[in-house]
Amino acid sequence: MGFGVLTLKSGIIGARGVGKSTVFHALTGLAPIAGQGDAKNRARPGNIKVADPRLDFLEATYGSAKKVPVELTVLDFAPNPKEQKEGAALDPSLLPLIRDLDALMIVIPEFAGHEVPLVAAIESVEGELIFADFDQTERRLERLKKEKGNIDFERGGLEKCLKWLEEGKPLRTLELTAQELAAFSSFGFLSRKPVIAVINCDADRATAEMAAADRAALTARGLDAFRLAATFESELWELDAAGQSELLHDAGLTQPARDRLITALYEYLGLITFYTAGEPEAHAWSLRRGASALEAAGRIHSDIARGFIRAEVVSYADFFELRSDAKVKEAGKLRLEGRDYVMEDGDIIHIRFKV
Ligand SMILES: Nc1nc2c(ncn2[C@@H]2O[C@H](COP(=O)(O)OP(=O)(O)OP(=O)(O)O)[C@@H](O)[C@H]2O)c(=O)[nH]1
Ligand SMILES: [Mg+2]
Structure with missing residues (x-):
């Protein structure tokens, strides 16, 4: 599945207290903010420079003055208890901000005190995205009734979307023609966005095999799945490079989760990397496959x-x-x-x- 995404801006969302900020810290090394008020005042962006041995080699070989890796932006959102009640799947006041993002990470907890099965937990968060899209589609159809001119094509497409959403299915899995895609591109449908389910688990359960099973359970919804031991990965930031390697090695891992996540995101979004290199700079660029x-x-x-x-x-x-x-x-x-x-x-x- 190709999403045509290039800027790699993603947001971390999910229920209260599931470890979103811990995941954010694990990925970026940044502490979350305790923002208040409007959703945009509660968003904390963090950048991840993609570790890339090929780029390092180009920099060293050309003796480049500057190295520019691919960058990924991740957003964490400080909760507003008035907007998101305890147990609610998602903070509804974030929806307008989420519309601008290229991808979403839904954090699903798999540690003591959180017993909701994966698919049900995902369905409850995605249900909010589907509901928001349903609402938007319905309002658009309502407005079309008053419009003159050639609206049959748009109405037909919207009705198809509405039916799909009504069945509780994300628009991501609905086949749309190139023409329909072009017509709806400005809508920023939330349930069409690429989503990675980030399963926050203990270090010994962050294995590729378990992630493959999660992925299989979610594939009908067009989601990817990724396992990450957020508390463990967070602690890596307190160590120097040697200490990090040792801790990772002891846990049977070869690289930090942020590097694995970027590889997974690249694969899921259908991206490749190309390079421009010379004495002034060695530069990595993301590109649609x-x-x-x-x-x-x-x-x-x-x-x-x-x-x-x-x-x-x-x-x-x-x-x-x-x-x-x-x-x-x-x-x-x-x-x-x-x-x-x-x-x-x-x-x-x-x-x-x-x-
Ligand atoms: N045991 C365990 N606890 C965790 C894990 N990840 C997070 N926690 C704990 O869960 C609590 C909530 O973590 P946060 O990262 O603040 O969760 P959050 O989703 O950002 O919470 P809100 O922003 O308040 O919705 C903290 O006390 C964390 O230490 C984990 O993998 N295992
Ligand atoms: Mg938080």
């Missing part, structure tokens, strides 16, 4: 896309083996590609353009 060289150019700068002439491309594997631009050229591994070339994960590109 299947995107063209022209779209890659547009990621870097709209002027570069506009004046696109051709792309010089070398795969990361070839560069890693040959270790310099000159050797890459000599070995015939530098390819000249046109605007329609489909980018591969790890491509290192240099775009020729004129302005």
